[in-house]
Amino acid sequence: MTKKPKVLISDKMDPNAARIFEARGCDVDVITGETPEQLIARIGEYDGLAIRSSTKVTKEILDAATNLKVIGRAGIGVDNVDIPYASAKGVVVMNTPFGNSITTAEHAIAMMFALARQIPEANTQTQQGLWPKNGFMGVEVTGKTLGLIGAGNIGSIVASRALGLKMKVVAYDPFLTPERAVEMGVEKVDLDALLERADFITLHTPLTDQTRNILSRENLAKTKPGVRIINCARGGLVDEAALKDMLDSGHVAGAALDVFQTEPAKESPLFGTKNFICTPHLGASTTEAQVNVALQVAEQLADYLVNGGVTNALNMPSLSAEEAPKLKPYMKLAEQLGSMVGQLTHDSVPRISIHTEGAAAELNMKPMVAAVLAGFMRVQSDTVNMVNAPYLAKERGLEVREVKTEREGDYHTLIRVSVKTDAGERSVAGTLFNNVEPRLIEMFGIKVEAELAGPMMYIVNEDAPGFIGRIGTLLGENGINIGTFNLGRREAGGEAVLLLSVDTEVPETVLKAACALPGVKMVKALKFA
Numbered sequence: 455m456t457k458k459p460k461v462l463i464s465d466k467m468d469p470n471a472a473r474i475f476e477a478r479g480c481d482v483d484v485i486t487g488e489t490p491e492q493l494i495a496r497i498g499e500y501d502g503l504a505i506r507s508s509t510k511v512t513k514e515i516l517d518a519a520t521n522l523k524v525i526g527r528a529g530i531g532v533d534n535v536d537i538p539y540a541s542a543k544g545v546v547v548m549n550t551p552f553g554n555s556i557t558t559a560e561h562a563i564a565m566m567f568a569l570a571r572q573i574p575e576a577n578t579q580t581q582q583g584l585w586p587k588n589g590f591m592g593v594e595v596t597g598k599t600l601g602l603i604g605a606g607n608i609g610s611i612v613a614s615r616a617l618g619l620k621m622k623v624v625a626y627d628p629f630l631t632p633e634r635a636v637e638m639g640v641e642k643v644d645l646d647a648l649l650e651r652a653d654f655i656t657l658h659t660p661l662t663d664q665t666r667n668i669l670s671r672e673n674l675a676k677t678k679p680g681v682r683i684i685n686c687a688r689g690g691l692v693d694e695a696a697l698k699d700m701l702d703s704g705h706v707a708g709a710a711l712d713v714f715q716t717e718p719a720k721e722s723p724l725f726g727t728k729n730f731i732c733t734p735h736l737g738a739s740t741t742e743a744q745v746n747v748a749l750q751v752a753e754q755l756a757d758y759l760v761n762g763g764v765t766n767a768l769n770m771p772s773l774s775a776e777e778a779p780k781l782k783p784y785m786k787l788a789e790q791l792g793s794m795v796g797q798l799t800h801d802s803v804p805r806i807s808i809h810t811e812g813a814a815a816e817l818n819m820k821p822m823v824a825a826v827l828a829g830f831m832r833v834q835s836d837t838v839n840m841v842n843a844p845y846l847a848k849e850r851g852l853e854v855r856e857v858k859t860e861r862e863g864d865y866h867t868l869i870r871v872s873v874k875t876d877a878g879e880r881s882v883a884g885t886l887f888n889n890v891e892p893r894l895i896e897m898f899g900i901k902v903e904a905e906l907a908g909p910m911m912y913i914v915n916e917d918a919p920g921f922i923g924r925i926g927t928l929l930g931e932n933g934i935n936i937g938t939f940n941l942g943r944r945e946a947g948g949e950a951v952l953l954l955s956v957d958t959e960v961p962e963t964v965l966k967a968a969c970a971l972p973g974v975k976m977v978k979a980l981k982f983a
Contacts, residue, residue: 456588457537458479458480458481459480459481459501459502459523459756459759460480460481460482460483460499460500460501460502461475461478461480461481461482461483461487461501461502461503461504461576461612461755461756461759462482462483462485462497462500462502462503462504462506462931463482463483463484463485463499464485464486464488464503464504464506464508465486465504465505465506465507465508465509465528466486466506466510466744467504467506467528467747467748468744468745468748468749469484469753469940470745470749470750471528471540471746471748471749471751471752472484473505474752474756475747475752475756476754477742478752478753478760479756479757479758479760480502480755480756480760481773483500484691485663486508487508487727488813489510489884490510490514490515491735493509493515493776494515494518495518495823495946497515497518497519497522497767498518498519498520498521498577499521500519500521500522501521501522501523501524501759502522502523502525502526502755502758503519503522503524503525503526503757503874504525504526504528504722504751504752504755505525505527505534505535506527506529507528507529507534508534509534510534510871511534511535511536511540512523512536512905513536513539516536516539516540516543516545517543517711519543519545521945522543522545523544523545523546523758523759524545524546524547524548524755524758524759525540525545525546525547525548525756526548526549526550526751526752526754526786526881527547527548527549527550527751527944528550528659528744528747528748528750528751529549529550529553529554529738529821530549530550530554530738531549531550531710532547532549536879537548537768537769539657540769541770542621543767545802545933546732546758546764546767546769546770547767547769548751548754548755548758548764548765548766548767548768549751549766549769550746550747550750550766551607551842552607553743553746553747553750553931554737554738554743554746555607555608556611556742556743557737557738557739557740557742557743558608558687558737558738559608559609559611559612559615559658559699560615560656560942561657561686561733561736562608562612562684562686562737562741563612563615563616563709564598564678565684565686565731565733566595566654566656566682566710567595568686568710568731569654569682569707569708569709569710569729570592570593570594570654570682570708571590571786572590572592574710574731575590575731576589576590582886593653593853595619595621595623595654595860595926596619596621596706597620597621598621598622598653599621599622599623599624599651599652599653599654600612600613600622600623600624600646600652600653600654600656601617601624601625601626601649601652601654601655601656602623602624602625602626602646602650602653602656602658603625603626603627603645603648603655603656603657603659603668603983604625604626604627604657604658604659604687605625605626605629605630605634605635605638605658605671605731605850606629606658606659606835606846606849606850607625607629607641607849608656608658609625609656609923610638610707610849611874612656612658613630613638613639613640614623614639615642617639621639622641622957623638623639623640624640624641624642624643624649624652624877625638625640625641625643625648626642626643626645626647626653626753626832626976627642627659627836627850628645628802628803628943629803629831629847629850629852630642630802630850630851631804631850631851631852631853632737632802632804633804633851634850634851635851637851641770642760642802645653645668645673646676649673649676649677649737650676650677650678651678652678652681653678653681653682654679654682654683654684654819655669655677655681655682655683655684656683656684656685656686657669657684657685657686657687657688657691657692658687659687659688659691659835660687660688660689660835661689661690661691661787661832662690662758662784662831662833662834662835664822664834664836665691666690666691667686667690667692667693667886668691668692668750669683669692669693669696669697669698670693670696671693671695673794674693674696674697674700674705674706675700675705677705677706679704679889680705680706680707681700681705681706681707682707682708682709682710683697683708683710684704684707684709684710684711685709685710685711685712685713686712686713686737687713688713688962689711689714689715689716689717690714690715690804692709692711692944693922694714694715694723694724695723696721697709697724697824698723698724698727701723701724701727701728701729701730702727702728705708707723707728707729708729708730708731709729709730710730710733711724711730711731711733711735712732712733712734712737713735713737714732714735715734718734719734722879725796727908728883734942742849742852754766757930767839768839769839770840771778780817781817781821781822783816783886783890783891784814784821784822784867784869784886784891785821785822785825785840785887786886786892787809787869787884787886787892787893788823788825788869788871789825789826789828789829789840789868789983790820790829790830790884790894790906790982791823791825791826791829791856791869791871791882791894791922792825792826792829792830792831792832793829793833793883793906794829794871794894794897794906794980794982795829795830795871795873795880795881795977796829796830796831796832796833796834796976797833797867797980797981798882798912798980799873799875799878801875801876801877802853802872802876803852803854803874803875804829804852804872804874805852805853805854805855805873805874806826806827806847806852806853806854806855806871806872806873806874807854807855807856807857807870807872807873807874807881808822808823808826808854808855808856808857808869808870809824809858809868809869809870809871809872810857810858810859810867810868810869810870811858811860811861811862811865811867811868811870811887812859812860812861812862812863812865812866812867812868812918812962813857813862813866814867814868814869815858815859815860816860819856819858822842822869823844823854823856824840824843824844825840825923826869826871827843827844827846827854828840828843828848830843831843831846831847836950839907844887857874861868865885865895865899866885866886867885867886868883868884868885869883869884869885870882870883870957871883874928875902879894880898880977881897881898881899882894882896882897882898883895883939884896884906885898891903891905892905892906893905894906894940894953897942899944900942900943900944900949900950900951901942902940902951902953903940903956904940904943904953904983905938906980906982907955907958907982907983908937908955908956908957908981909955909957909958909959909960909979909981910953910954910956910979910981910982911952911953911954911956911960911965911968911977911978911979911980912951912952912953912976912977912978912979912980913951913952913953913954913968913974913976913977913978914923914949914950914951914974914975914976915950915951915952915974915975916947916948916950916973916975917943917945917946917947917948917949917975918947918951918972921950921971921972921973922939922952922970924971925952925954925968925971928967928968928971929954929956929960929964930963932961932964932967934956934957934958934964935956935957935958936954936955936957936977937954937955937956937957938953938954938955939951939954940952940953940954940955941953949975959979959981960979965977965979
């Protein structure tokens, strides 16, 4: 008789989760509130672990989890799981990224109303017996412009609610296509236009290098006087000290935060500031949301343990056991090419094309497409992976084209990734050396051979004598060691590209100095896994 998979639920969640595990053929124990030492002593007997935010899945716990196959987080954030080490140990990590969407969107709308009518302070003073009827003058939301930073799953729900309130919605999202914007009923704008026009600004984007402090002091200064700001997404999207100053000056009429740069937020420069309200990360805290994520995580873990199905995995693609070994190098190449295009493309991208040629065209294309999309979109979202990337692309209206050419060209196998931008079509291509080693062979029409790994510098310059010496001297003077030097050009004396692999990430000051060298048109820091 086949032994049933055994699952531990280590955090409090809806009791129906345990019933789902049992109904789907798993044995389940619900043991919550244990210390790390107690969990280490217990975890070795379980195949699956279902958690919320309280359990911290550390290296020590993973080392003790000798039978563990999958971890499921009931919710979005997985900061409490050491995902890289889980991957190294062969443990799949899943989350439930869409179970909290409506709840978080509704919380943002609630915060907007609380700001507009100054409800928290009015409540406090009324309960103190002050009856401050003339002390509070609110504003209507009807007819106002809501600026949406991030138009994905949660942002689109906020937009629909705002439109129902007869607001005008403008949205900034690099992945939002004009067609999707029309479908949502919003106006797609750039960030500066949103800051200039919005009466209310609400953020619904992950925290990445590109979005960190997206409402910086400089950007806050660009906002419309009297703007009100809501953040129920991630701490770190707003410069909290700058927001404090803007509230004090009156330029920002009000701000409502559910998230902070440091949590739990025991102190903040914003605490006590007039026209500031906050909640302790309650975006997902409704009965319905907690039931939804508990049921979803149980279904996902049980499906994986019993049937091998993979849903919302953060560290593995959807692959059969037979396909995985053969597809692995192709998927690595595909992800690298997608990442390169994503890091070098700043315009709106309505369409991305993945073209396989030769041996690559004979394989299952879905995992390669997912890998390209994951690499491409990870620049903007830290939660993108090969499983959810196709869904997120569809959600944002990104057209994905797949093209196969089974005949061989100049290479035995080739993958080309092309994007349509405002500046025209741009593409990169790569192949496999010895069928296992990914290599870039062309970028934006220029032949160049390079391995994409670690920190790199991408430089576009005029092909002229002395340039290589100047860039080498600059990096050497700043203690930056060059690993590999990869050159390409359109023609002698024309435009050339240089891809440098370096041992350490290049500081912004050095990038600016390189950009100031004679003949340099562009300098960009790149990073590859």
